[in-house]
Amino acid sequence: MKPGLQFRLNQQLTLTPQLQQAIRLLQLSQLELEAELRQIAEGNPLLEFEEDAEPAEAAEADEEFESDRFIDAAPKTTAEKETVESPPDVDDTHGDWEAEPRHGEVGDYSSGGSRNSQGDEDDGFEPQNASAPSLTEHLSWQLNLSQFTPRDHAIATAIIHALDEDGYLHEGIDAVAAALPTDFHADPAEIEAVRKRLQHFDPTGVASLDLRDCLSMQLRQFAPDTAFRDVALRIVEFELELVARNDSGKLARKLRCEEADVAGALGLIRSLDPRPGAALDATPVEYVAPDAYARRENGRWLVSLNPDCQPRLGLNQHYCNLIARARGEDATWMKGQLQEARWLLKSLQSRAETLQKVAEVIVRRQSAFLDYGPEAMHPLVLREVAEEVGMHESTISRVTTRKYLHTPRGTFELKHFFSSGVATEDGGSASATAIQAMLRKLIAGEDPRKPLSDQALAEDLHRRGIQVARRTVAKYREGMRIPSSSDRVRAG
Template identity: 75%
Template sequence: MKPGLQFRLHQQLTLTPQLQQAIRLLQLSQLELEAELRQIAESNPLLEFAEDAEAEEADDTEFEAPEFVARDEPTAKAKKDEEPASASSEDVAPEWDDERTHSDSGDYAGAPSRNGSTDDDGFEPQNAAPENLQQHLEWQLNLSQFNPRDAAIATAIIHALDEDGYLHEGIEAVAAALPAGLNASNDEIDAVRQRVQRFDPTGVASLNLKDCLLAQLLQFAPDVPQRDLAIRIVGEDLELLARNDIAKIARRMRAGEDETATAAALIRSLDPRPGAALDATPVEYVAPDVYARRDNGRWHVSLNADAQPRLGLNQHYCNLIARARGDDATWMKGQLQEARWLLKSLQSRAETLQKVAEVIVRRQSAFLDYGPEAMHPLVLREVAEEVGMHESTISRVTTRKYLHTPRGTFELKHFFSSGVATEDGGSASATAIQAMLRKLITAEDPRRPLSDQALAEELHRRGIQVARRTVAKYREALRIPSSSERTRAG
């Protein structure tokens, strides 16, 4: 049997370049979008930013044609110079020596700065970059009396520290990082490590919490009240101290409870994370993309006009298209079409952001009115169905886009939360449950903190069905210690 012709029908989604561009712009943050559009505008002369166009118009307005004079006719300034000087020297503006101050690029390198002082390099002073932990320790190392061998070991130790200032990788990791040919024993490395521990902040380069606290306690003068008792407690009963069992610690230390309490207070004044104070992570400032305002009892959503790119067509080049011929005309028409596609994609991005923000604000109006405990469960699918878009589109438009409300500025993803069933057949969001847990723990008796099981039972009494392990998961997400670790003096 000869094979015959077969016909098959199938559907295939093809993303046009224009659709790909629209999707890409949708997922960009405000800063990324600005950078992307700047790059596109540089390669397409048919596009321009509004501020650039305004700057060009201002330059054209401020430009004045030079005044030409005959070579043998003295200028007004020359005539003035020929007149007798009647003004005092303070009233005469100083003249610049062109040969001495004029640079090849046309800039005045020695011109006075705005504060009246002269900057040798012509640049205004800039703020220095924040100093991180390693830089701070290396600066002290360079000022300390270390021989070259010990300095190399100390440098390896400093570069092995984590963000909290600990040497969690141990002595062996430092030995492996030493320069070739520098064979140091573990004891030698540990001796240098103990010297680094005395740098500022005290306690860096410690192997564990006990080591860190002991290093800080040893820096106190011997006459500090209960210093020696605090050293014994850290060395022997740090676990009991975490549970704040002062009575048992006093019995084991054979000391009075008042003395033990003083020693415990001294230990709590120490810094368990000495390196964190020198975290050089830059602070990120967020400009909201959308605003939510309450007016006449209703919430209204508006885009931040300052956050929307002011991109448009360059009318000068658009007018040149009609006069262009040949390949130039074809190229410019193609650039014009791409510019129009881009502007349409930006308009679509703004409209999508507006629609999604309106749905979120409407669904989470209780949160805006009453706070986190009133947050409703919300998933991407619900918003997608309401605005008639795919869930992936909602995910893109809510990533790194921020909503400013009277309660603060939040990423749009903050308003999405899974739900937990309640006794009345409804559901409570995970965000609301976390807010309830934080409120319960804040109001608990410090001497008898609530366990995870007790918190789960309290939520049951409020009609929220949640398991103990779920409470533990939410508590850990809030970075709240367990009940045994929260024990503290009343």
């Protein structure tokens, strides 16, 4: 083959570092944004937060930098806005002590602090950021303090890591065997023996295969002479499905015992924990500050950004003044830092303006929800908001993720206001959120002795003009963690 030249023409989108930064800032939550800006400011001396600013030097600044001042990331009025091009849209407490302990009692703080075993002063307070151990950590701690052989220890560790958040081994023995090394060769009987030992760990009943197994283990922890224990064991092992119906008469006939004994046994069963692992859910409570507020004034809903959540980042005037006197490589480097700082400030301003626009559209579209509650929520998808603000759906997705709006009805993530629609008889549509609210209201008002089935709930919605199938009702009900009608049967 002879060498030759070929010309090829194609188009591709290239994201500049500045544009990549603008996109990244847009999708960050408030806490992440603060951390990101702190990191950027540490590497750029031309940037500083307003609270870190020092009084400017008396020397007169160069005319090029005279107009640079702290730029609030919140949107400005038309008169205040600088004529700059925004980054383009791209597809892609305080509390009072109520009582003080007497001197000498546990918790005495009269000495102004205590000393630990090393002699260091201790203020007497527990660290506020200490997290509770997870179920896996809690069980592993007990395992390490128990007398297990190395082989049984390995099996127990595999079982512990296979438990769900409620403490059940729903995947079964086979899943544990599959998780062990291929050369381990543990038979099901060996794994089952270790599992039964784990069931005695705290909380009692973890590593159970199902509800019957869990409740039986907890009942066997009671002393043999505990009142109603034997009857409760028989009910759990043979007639557990009748417990939800609370039919003590039928249970008494089946078990051939007194109805009073059955009633006592049911009370004992209800004192047990059907989800032993849930108490050790280590998911930390997340506190969020709203990015925007929605308030009603003169019959209209208005939106304003939270000023406390808008980073007040600006240019360091001292270093700006030095640029005019710098020479050579120093001047080139500092001018590059200044250019990056200015782009960052414009990106922050654009981020705040985009958030303001999107929040305003959401509040306008969902004003019925703000006025009347969840049942009045309208269907809304990303495309509708994108078309109204003139941006791409991917941009709307970024700006509504982990951004929160405070309303008189509570604080919600902006994504909460989006939901698909279900057709109604009048040709309109109802949002999935509104239908779920209706279902919750219908179930709350049902006769507790005759709960509404999914079919009955669907028919009730049909009478309200909402065409929804029974399986859709079941999906919404399960999504709201509401038991089926057979599980909701209870005494009136």
